[in-house]
Amino acid sequence: MEPPKYEELLRQVRELLEKGLIQESLSPCALYAHPKKCSFLTSKVAFLGFIVSAQGIAADPEKALKYLHSQQKLSERRARRGNVLNVMKMMVLGFETIRDGYDSCPDFSPIIAEATRGLSPDYKDYVLTDGYLFFKNRLCVPRTSLHDFLTWECHAGGRSGHFGRDKTITAVECQFYWPSLKRDVGNIVA
Template sequence: MGLHEWLVMPFGLTNAPSTFMRLMNHVLRAFIDFSKTFEIECDASGVGIGAVLTQDERPVAYFGEKLSGASLNYPVYDKEMYALIRSLETWQHYLRPKEFVIYSDHEALKFIKGQHKLNKRHAKWVEYLESFPYVIRYKKGKENVVADALSRRYTLLTTLDSKLLGFYHMKELYANDEDFGNMYAACENGSFEKFFRYEGFLFKENRLCIPQGSIRELFVLEAHSGGLMGHFGISKTLSTLHEHFYWPQMRRDVE
């Protein structure tokens, strides 16, 4: 179940900062070897798209973007294709000189290029795509781990930011938090065990760590009420929270 289906608090909308992405790309750029083949993996999830540029399966650049306007209502194939087009626009200076590989999740390219008559948007995308020297290989979603995780984390943060006023200030609580303070410090220069920082937030695998305080109560109450979908019992509430978030003793707080 998508997080936006039950977090229905009427708060304002702001854009997620891209500082983390810029810093990561600055660091990873040093590992680019222009004698090797570039590979792109893309994914779209909810309100966000993500892509990773690799060489020999090693990331050399990341891309993430929040969907807005008409793109929010694109069908799955269009969102997948849009993720590819935006990554091509972002990395065209790397990709135009020599042949590269595109890995696709939902086979968006096969679907769109297989239509007998393209609409204007699809025709524009295909024309742009064909200006690049690419080959395509299809990869199952479960194999497309990096791009999928990137887009899902981006989607989670942008969704919360659109629902919770001041959500981005939550990351200021980690340093002095009893549950996560030490782990947050340990992840300053990279991942530690299963924890890492993304956009200044602490994650355990793909679950957002929630520091102590009233924000935990808010998430429990919203998950328990089911938003506009009706009342959830303890088991369903815990399952909903566990899918997206992490904090010690979550079951105790739900019960």
């Protein structure tokens, strides 16, 4: 503010205070500006995911990219769950019975019981899809002989020969989950 205008403003404020028409603020927050929330001498302002400028209102490219990226990750996760289920249904005879194993499995029965009521924040990484339980993008496998089958399939399946212990753990862990996976796969391969 220019000095003459500032002096005039102070004079008017003093006059209004003396007349009792205004009073000093008692709020501890009354004369401060939050630097992150204030913009001065700028031609555009980011507000609620938009850019406001003299040209009008446009989507904030940074927010738009973050949103698109999150949607892409979400669709990838969904597609991967579907792919895992389709491959397993073709590879494993009677694979659908895995859904029945969750209720009696000590590792997953509490989570399945919770899922029927809606998953709590304690189980935020779990998703129930078509009756199959997933931990993040990995299919949860209850305690059955399927653990051994999946381990051997990842260890010696295909034409690539036998993987070592660590590569086999990584291959199984990439698509499947159970709490003792690393120990179990290590014991089977060793």
